[in-house]
Amino acid sequence: MTQHLLTYFSGEKISAAVFILIGGGALGFSSYLWKTNSPYKSMIYPLAIIALIPIVVGATVFFRTDSQVAGLLQQLNTHPMDFRAEELARMKNVLDSFALYKSGEILLLSAGIFMTFYFRQNMRLYSVAVGLIVQAAILLIADLIAEHRADVYLGRLLEFVPEL
Numbered sequence: 001m002t003q004h005l006l007t008y009f010s011g012e013k014i015s016a017a018v019f020i021l022i023g024g025g026a027l028g029f030s031s032y033l034w035k036t037n038s039p040y041k042s043m044i045y046p047l048a049i050i051a052l053i054p055i056v057v058g059a060t061v062f063f064r065t066d067s068q069v070a071g072l073l074q075q076l077n078t079h080p081m082d083f084r085a086e087e088l089a090r091m092k093n094v095l096d097s098f099a100l101y102k103s104g105e106i107l108l109l110s111a112g113i114f115m116t117f118y119f120r121q122n123m124r125l126y127s128v129a130v131g132l133i134v135q136a137a138i139l140l141i142a143d144l145i146a147e148h149r150a151d152v153y154l155g156r157l158l159e160f161v162p163e164l
Contacts, residue, residue, distance in 0.1 A: 019058030026051035043131035080162030
């Protein structure tokens with residue numbers, strides 16, 4: 001079980017770093033749009049505002065992972081039954097959260113797609129829509145990958161039978 005735990009959290013930490021880069025990239029691209037006075041300048045609003053989500057989430061996960069892993073490894077070694085029960089409950093909550101995140105991302109993606117059709121004659125709103133599409137699609141892909149990793153880890157937890 002130790003290796004499964006380490007693999008899962010290693011993936012989490014890498015994904016957290018990627019989330020931070022995604023947010024930073026969106027802020028960097030927003031800065032570029034601002035400086036170049038691009039006709040797509042209004043993309044800045046969804047790019048910059050939504051960029052805060054992956055930056056905050058990524059930083060939170062990245063900086064707490066090592067201590068979380070240390071605590072879980074200690075619990076696994078000293079109280080494996082408690083480890084299994086608590087990790088199962090936590091991972092079910094994590095997976096439930098992904099359903100909520102995906103719903104929000106799909107809603108933003110759908111709104112952006114709708115807006116590109118409805119506002120194609122209004123460059124300002126059209127570029128906001130494109131920004132929504134870009135951010136929502138990237139976050140949805142990242143969350144789908146993270147959700148799959150969490151689902152695999154949950155499967156390993158369900159297979160884990162601690163020795164008494």
